[in-house]
Amino acid sequence: MLGIAADIKTAHGLGVEVCTLITANTVQNSHQLTSVYPISVDILQQQADILIHDKPPSVIKIGLLANTEQVQWLTRLLTRYKKQIPDLLSVYDPVGQASVGGSFNTLTLTQLTPLLQQIEVITPNLLEAKALTGISDVINIAQLAEKIHHDFSITSVLIKGGHNDDQQNCRDYCYHQLNQLNKAKQDSQYPRDKTKTAISYHLSSNRVNTHYNHGGGCSFATALASFLAQGYLIRDAFTLTKAFINQGLLASEHLSAENGHQYYGAFDQQTWPSTASYFPKVIDELSVTYQLLPAFNSLNLHGKKLGLYPVIGSIYWLKRLLPLGLEIIQLRIKNVSGAALEQIISEAIALSKPYKTRLFINDYWQLAIKHGAYGVHIGQEDLSDANLAQIQQAGLRLGISTHGCYEFLLAQQLQPSYLAIGAIFPTKTKNMTGQIQGIDNLQQLLALRPQPSKKQIPVVAIGGINITNAAQVLATGVESIAVVTAITEAKEPEQALKQLVTLTLASY
Ligand SMILES: Cc1ncc(COP(=O)(O)OP(=O)(O)O)c(N)n1
Numbered sequence: 001m002l003g004i005a006a007d008i009k010t011a012h013g014l015g016v017e018v019c020t021l022i023t024a025n026t027v028q029n030s031h032q033l034t035s036v037y038p039i040s041v042d043i044l045q046q047q048a049d050i051l052i053h054d055k056p057p058s059v060i061k062i063g064l065l066a067n068t069e070q071v072q073w074l075t076r077l078l079t080r081y082k083k084q085i086p087d088l089l090s091v092y093d094p095v096g097q098a099s100v101g102g103s104f105n106t107l108t109l110t111q112l113t114p115l116l117q118q119i120e121v122i123t124p125n126l127l128e129a130k131a132l133t134g135i136s137d138v139i140n141i142a143q144l145a146e147k148i149h150h151d152f153s154i155t156s157v158l159i160k161g162g163h164n165d166d167q168q169n170c171r172d173y174c175y176h177q178l179n180q181l182n183k184a185k186q187d188s189q190y191p192r193d194k195t196k197t198a199i200s201y202h203l204s205s206n207r208v209n210t211h212y213n214h215g216g217g218c219s220f221a222t223a224l225a226s227f228l229a230q231g232y233l234i235r236d237a238f239t240l241t242k243a244f245i246n247q248g249l250l251a252s253e254h255l256s257a258e259n260g261h262q263y264y265g266a267f268d269q270q271t272w273p274s275t276a277s278y279f280p281k282v283i284d285e286l287s288v289t290y291q292l293l294p295a296f297n298s299l300n301l302h303g304k305k306l307g308l309y310p311v312i313g314s315i316y317w318l319k320r321l322l323p324l325g326l327e328i329i330q331l332r333i334k335n336v337s338g339a340a341l342e343q344i345i346s347e348a349i350a351l352s353k354p355y356k357t358r359l360f361i362n363d364y365w366q367l368a369i370k371h372g373a374y375g376v377h378i379g380q381e382d383l384s385d386a387n388l389a390q391i392q393q394a395g396l397r398l399g400i401s402t403h404g405c406y407e408f409l410l411a412q413q414l415q416p417s418y419l420a421i422g423a424i425f426p427t428k429t430k431n432m433t434g435q436i437q438g439i440d441n442l443q444q445l446l447a448l449r450p451q452p453s454k455k456q457i458p459v460v461a462i463g464g465i466n467i468t469n470a471a472q473v474l475a476t477g478v479e480s481i482a483v484v485t486a487i488t489e490a491k492e493p494e495q496a497l498k499q500l501v502t503l504t505l506a507s508y
Pocket residue numbers: 309311330332362363377378379380381382399401420421422430460462482
């Protein structure tokens with residue numbers, strides 16, 4: 001039962017409705033498990049049949065399964081539901097051994113396999129991952145995760161780091177197969193490298209020592225399911241889950257300390273994690289490559305704000321906007337290449353020199369370096385190919401696009417000159433399907449910066465921003481709004497620009 005209590009508290013705290021099917025009544029406290037009383041498959045089926053009429057699930061989280069009959073029944077149920085609900089996801093927390101000792105069941109891997117083959121996301125700890133693979137001696141997390149993926153065709157394997165040896169850090173690992181999970185939600189490709197078929201990364205945080213952690217594993221899987229149910233991509237859902245767990249463990253740590261570290265208790269589920277310090281460090285290929293890279297030059301704003309950031313696609317517009325005294329403009333050229341492209345970029349850079357306006361070149365970092373641009377803007381698509389060290393050494397400023405907390409944290413670790421978040425609203429300028437952030441996400445991402453007393457990287461909001469919604473965006477406290485069509489398609493562009501500048505100034 002403790003698991004169900006943890007599930008309900010977690011989902012409730014994260015604003016998600018849950019329907020619970022209790023597979024077993026367990027007799028346990030935070031010290032020991034003494035008895036497991038399975039519920040019959042007949043009752044479970046009746047519960048499922050009646051609940052599905054109230055609300056079809058978007059995510060099913062599976063925890064304790066007490067016997068083979070339950071596994072077989074659930075396998076059949078999932079197979080049927082998947083036909084009825086095409087986007088349905090299932091998250092399985094393979095509860096076998098209780099953290100307080102004792103077994104919840106005696107299921108073998110062979111008995112579990114048909115169910116595992118129906119699962120999209122699995123969240124074992126290190127010991128459970130070893131049990132799932134039959135590998136007992138190897139502690140190579142990547143190898144364990146890949147084998148679990150391979151043996152059971154599970155799209156996302158998240159191995160929790162609670163049982164790892166490292167006493168300083170708790171590193172969770174994710175192996176995620178692309179082109180499978182959340183097809184409708186655009187998690188089928190990895191923007192940074194479209195040729196990739198799988199991605200893997202660690203999320204690392206300081207280890208929290210507390211005796212109040214009972215139910216933490218259930219809370220982890222339910223938090224993940226809750227974030228997935230709200231439409232987050234797996235990398236963002238995982239990052240938010242890690243923050244939710246850190247937040248709960250830190251709250252529990254106080255209870256441990258208050259009680260002299262001699263009492264034990266349940267993990268402390270809280271609400272939506274919104275404090276930067278709870279969020280993990282992202283460790284992936286890019287962060288490892290650039291871990292020693294110094295910070296990029298700052299925008300030298302000297303207390304001024306970045307303000308309105310027009311993103312324009314031609315020399316014509318650059319000539320028209322440069323005399324207007326803006327702090328920043330971006331040249332975003334598409335569908336031109338070779339000598340013609342270089343000609344436009346070199347001309348733009350030369351044109352901008354007499355003005356105080358900072359000119360950023362979108363995408364073409366080599367040409368930006370070659371012609372001495374002020375800065376370069378790099379999107380997720382270009383991050384893997386761009387040589388950030390070369391850009392940094394050349395003294396160019398760097399702006400990076402982000403679309404969610406995983407990318408935001410990672411980009412922030414690279415210490416660019418500014419970070420962009422988009423698309424805030426739907427836009428016809430660029431295909432941003434599945435990446436619309438909305439005001440709430442923007443607000444949440446802004447909270448992931450360090451305290452204002454520490455060095456904060458300026459943030460630019462972009463995507464669908466215009467005169468009617470700019471005030472709403474600026475009310476989040478974002479430093480700058482970047483716009484394309486709000487200016488280039490305005491009846492009177494200079495007038496529109498002036499109005500947007502007034503709005504940005506009024507917001508500071
Ligand atoms: C300020 C700002 N933010 C985001 C973008 C988008 O960049 P990117 O993701 O590289 O997409 P393209 O602009 O290249 O289509 C931007 N250009 N500027």
